Amino acid sequence: MIRVSAFRWVPPFAQGVVRELRVRWALEEVGLPYEELLIGPEDQRTEVYRALQPFGQVPAYEEDGLVMFESGAIVLHIAERSEVLLPRDAKGRARATTWMFAALNSVEPPIQNLAEIDIFARDEAWAKEHRPAAVEAVKKRLSGVAAWLGDREYLEDRFTAGDLLMTTVLRILRHTDLVAQMPALDAYRMRCEARPAFQRAMASHMAPFARNAPPAT
Numbered sequence: 001m002i003r004v005s006a007f008r009w010v011p012p013f014a015q016g017v018v019r020e021l022r023v024r025w026a027l028e029e030v031g032l033p034y035e036e037l038l039i040g041p042e043d044q045r046t047e048v049y050r051a052l053q054p055f056g057q058v059p060a061y062e063e064d065g066l067v068m069f070e071s072g073a074i075v076l077h078i079a080e081r082s083e084v085l086l087p088r089d090a091k092g093r094a095r096a097t098t099w100m101f102a103a104l105n106s107v108e109p110p111i112q113n114l115a116e117i118d119i120f121a122r123d124e125a126w127a128k129e130h131r132p133a134a135v136e137a138v139k140k141r142l143s144g145v146a147a148w149l150g151d152r153e154y155l156e157d158r159f160t161a162g163d164l165l166m167t168t169v170l171r172i173l174r175h176t177d178l179v180a181q182m183p184a185l186d187a188y189r190m191r192c193e194a195r196p197a198f199q200r201a202m203a204s205h206m207a208p209f210a211r212n213a214p215p216a217t
């Protein structure tokens with residue numbers, strides 16, 4: 001049975017964007033059952049968990065003796081099993097993987113940078129000074145994606161693992177209106193999120209947080 005690590009609980013700012021959501025979504029798209037390995041901060045530093053994920057992060061993925069980490073690599077591994085996420089023809093497949101890398105390598109870094117400023121350093125002087133440039137860097141990448149999309153429904157002629165990863169990257173900006181400022185891009189995000197597999201993945205992602213919420217103080 002496939003096993004995916006996830007956090008038992010995270011604060012509300014992280015609920016809905018922890019990167020194991022990508023893996024759950026991919027598994028739901030291709031119809032592969034899986035179980036969860038729910039972990040907490042006390043597990044992240046253990047030798048046992050570091051053998052699965054060298055940085056102590058989420059997600060780790062186990063399948064028949066295979067251990068993987070890095071959400072993009074895991075999604076690609078799953079996508080290779082089904083045409084639902086990766087076209088069978090060589091060109092279509094290469095285009096889809098191009099968008100997977102674009103999402104994680106060109107679009108996610110400035111978005112993650114802005115999220116870290118806003119969530120972890122909001123009151124720091126350096127963050128206030130740097131934020132406008134960080135916003136511009138995000139807008140530059142979002143404009144590139146929006147211009148490419150134009151009137152298209154998806155990044156290519158059909159939904160692929162590239163859209164799956166791009167959507168989860170755009171979601172990291174949900175504490176801002178940067179995606180909403182580009183209506184076609186926002187509509188694209190919502191179109192992808194409307195997929196039943198996303199909805200199922202999100203429900204499974206959120207369930208442990210509800211079960212393990214700390215008592216109100």
Ligand SMILES: N[C@@H](CCC(=O)N[C@@H](CS)C(=O)NCC(=O)O)C(=O)O
Binds near residue numbers: 044056070
């Ligand atoms: N590049 C990694 C990033 C994984 C990552 O940043 N995971 C976060 C949750 S979204 C995490 O585990 N953070 C806790 C930590 O770094 O200690 C991937 O895509 O899998």
